[in-house]
Amino acid sequence: MTDARTWLSRIAALPTSDKVRIMNVCGGHERTVSQSGLRSALPDHIEIIPGPGCPVCVCPEEDIYQAIQLAVHDGVILVAFGDMLRVPVNVAKGEIRSLTEARAAGADVRPIASPLEARRIANDNPTREVVFFAAGFETTMAPVAAMLLEGIPNNLTLLLSGRLTWPAVAMLLDTEQAGFDGLIAPGHVATVMGPEEWAFVHEQHGIPVAVAGFSTDSLVTATYSVLRQHLEHRPFLDNCYAGVVRPGGNPVAREQMAQAFDIVAANWRGIGEIADSGYALRPDYAQHDARRRFADHADSERRRIGEMPPGCDCARVVLGKLYPNQCRLYGSACTPRHPIGPCMVSDEGACRIWLSSGVEYAA
Template identity: 60%
Template sequence: MNARDTLARIQALPAPLRPIRVLNVCGGHERSITELGLRSLLPDWVQLIPGPGCPVCVCPEEAIHQAIQMALLHPLTLVAFGDMLRVPVNLNKGEANSLAAARAQGADIRPIASPLEVIALARSLAPRPLVFFVAGFETTLAPVAAMLAEADLPANLFLQLAGRRTWPAVEFLLQAGSSFEAMIAPGHVAAIMGANEWRFVAEKYALPVAVAGFAADTLLTGLHAVLRHALRHEAALDNAYPAVVKADGNPQAQALLAKAFDIVDAPWRGIGSIPASGYRLTSLHAARDASLQFPVAISGHKRSGQMPAGCDCAAVLLAHKRPSECRLYGRACTPESPIGPCMVSDEGACHIWWRAGERVATA
């Protein structure tokens, strides 16, 4: 069924007495929803709420500060995915408060787009150490795990990990009593980990959940499924992305992840520590842990672990506020001059809304 027909089916659903809030976890979903203008096409009783699916936004500022100091104090090259370079850290005035600022002070920091670039760059720089600062979810960590499985990985390549797992953050929201009645689960994460990883939302928390992709047809198919279930007070898991997502995911990728990383409790910026939500290099790869090889002191945080003063990114990530309800949105904080990480990343809800033309900044 095409997107137009599925939209008509949603519009034909009976209106409930109260709105149905649907959490879309993935930043990629939020980008598609906003760019496609889906909110303007859906019935008024359907409310799509962006959630915690922006790895750049939740990356602990301690990890960013460590990367900054590592690049400034050690003779090495540090690489990271492009969005990470502009994320600000709460530091004293005059200190380099982002990777971009550290680069301006002379640190050798470079943006990259894939792990393949990292291997090639490490070989070209040898023997100079290269540190790969990895922030991302399962979709990012799987290719990094594959990189670590390479037999001839350059000896001068090291990793600083800030990788996170997606489903524990959703359970954190559910345990905290976040008010939404249905959920759209991230398709690319599910392609690796399997649709069944999201079954707990239906079975443990009695909410409908659907795995969806990023095109209008699969997004609307997933949305129709969870709305139909919510109206019937049913809890179920639907896979609206069967061409890509299998029930049990990709076992080869999962095996690579298990061999490369241990699962640990981990901090999420502005949210706090979430159990079993982070990755750490296994003992097999411990010699490549940049934090051990290039130690730095990272004291001096004014508001460690928090968002900048006045920034409501944490409330946006926790689905408590819309981006435009942030106190700084469109005032002190824009993509050209971001204060909070949600305005930096192209998966951050604030950045997405602003780029789409949402200019309503509330007091």
Template identity: 60%
Template sequence: MKEDFTAAKGWLERIGELPIAHPVAVMNVCGGHERSLTQLGLRGVLPPNVKLISGPGCPVCVCPEEDLADAIALALTGDVTLVAFGDMLRVPINAAKGEVRSLAEARAKGADIRPISAPQEAVALAASNPARPVVFFAAGFETTTAPVAAMLAQGVPENLSVLLAARLTWPAVDMLLASGDAALDALIAPGHVAAVMGASEWGFIPERYHLPVAVAGFSANSLLAALYSVLRQKLAGKPFLDNCYAELVAPEGNLRAQALLAEVMEVTDANWRGIGVVPRSGFALRGEWKRFDARARFEFSALPRRRAGEMPPGCDCAAVVLGKKQPDQCRLYGTACTPQNPVGPCMVSDEGACHIWWQGGTRAAA
């Protein structure tokens, strides 16, 4: 069903009436928000003093390079079937010249690698091939990690293992704001993550950093309502947490999903590609589910790599993820790095800002 833009037009008019005399930088944390904002062309219709900045909401972009390298090595050298969400197959690692750079390239060399769209596909594949090890390379944020926890809690075949590269969203935002060089005036929090973890999780932003924040969905109406809210908060000098996606997001979130996460996984310090270790931002299997950890079941050989753990030379994906550069300010954007030949992870996923901007028609570096 097509979106009714009548309400959105009203929000745009209200935003246009606000007395915004100075530039206001608003970060949309979620990659899905960036996609909606770009596809809807909202940057082009907002007041010139309102600057929208993409944030760290792309799990493909921040997946540690070493986890990708381990997945590639296991698929190439182990007698296993490796499954992963589709976007992960094309993410490049910093391999030496002539070496395999991605899961897609490993697949082309004969590795048994298959894209899936839901955890239950991994379960079905393992159940139908009981004599063959199946490894689920599970990268993602809370929205996709909760179903992985549910999958394990419900019971899985003994030949299924999980190579977990899951992350919590809010700690990266907390680290960015705590650094003091974020140059942000307000934030729009991710609706799908808040639907799982609760809108209240984002209350630390006004409480600790005195910045406006609003949870938003993915429609023009919800995004513009959230933008109007944070702009009004900024002008009034009274920041608070607003929920502009109340039809799907409760203050406490999905308690059953949170209980499954807490039952199956524990929160750990975790590395983010190009950013470094973010405290208490990752998940690891706990208790009886540790036996399904691929790292406990398999030996991992090291691939020949350069600049291990870093972004490729010249790639500004880390700066884009942290909102310090816009995609077209990257030195490689639209030249060496395109969706057909991605150098950095932000050009791969449909939640990666560089890929979104390219698809939206921005084809050259600024």
């Protein structure tokens, strides 16, 4: 098996010095790229751009606000994946701005690592209403669907905020001139959904694309593939994670998701609505929809706009329009301990990854 060092040598030997911008879609990819020092190991004319691969970063502000209000005012047990507890919303000074602050104020907010923990908590507390604030991409939504199909107690409802990854890339390519020359597609999503979801990148837009895993070796292999495709003007879909990613993905997981969810237009924080990019509970599971069981605490302006905090450039970072350290708040007002924007909260957020990797503010 060829290692990263060999692939880097092959990249350096490619007969081109033209600037090439390659976007990675996955927050896990960005973490490997940054922590391995891959950017500094590549020739200067090759740029690796962080893309829309952090579900915490794009979760609509109105959904987070709704979760906070349910926890504070409706007396529910609110459970969510750990990163979601620290994402701030835009509220007046002195108001509760995150689920962590809601817990500090006495709300029953609990971090979980698996959907099965939400079901266990509901079973252990049969006289309490339990709301599972379920945010994430396809790999998170697959076990949520499996849990629903297996059956959940009547006192468990879902505040669903799931998103699909490919529509954000499609939106970038469809609505404006592409800001990248090649794409590294997320291997974990392709494991569930199949690599074929990313064929539109080369078929419709003539842009090279390669599916990669999380190791440095896999990422450098995918980078080489994209560069070769670009150099030879021969774009195609290359599966550089073939040991895990199979054609068609995981048919059982895909079927369970199709039974549990409808695909709907959905809002992405700071970006706006993207067609066919969100998951919603199918009518068979309406009784477990928290938005139906509880009063809607999200006002119409929040639902329509979903803004980032003032001065925060997270939306531009997510769309690959700005590097994290070019945000004016990066590393000063906005830090992992005191995040202002969502990209500084999650381990998959580009701003947090860059700051944790020692990248300083670019004046």
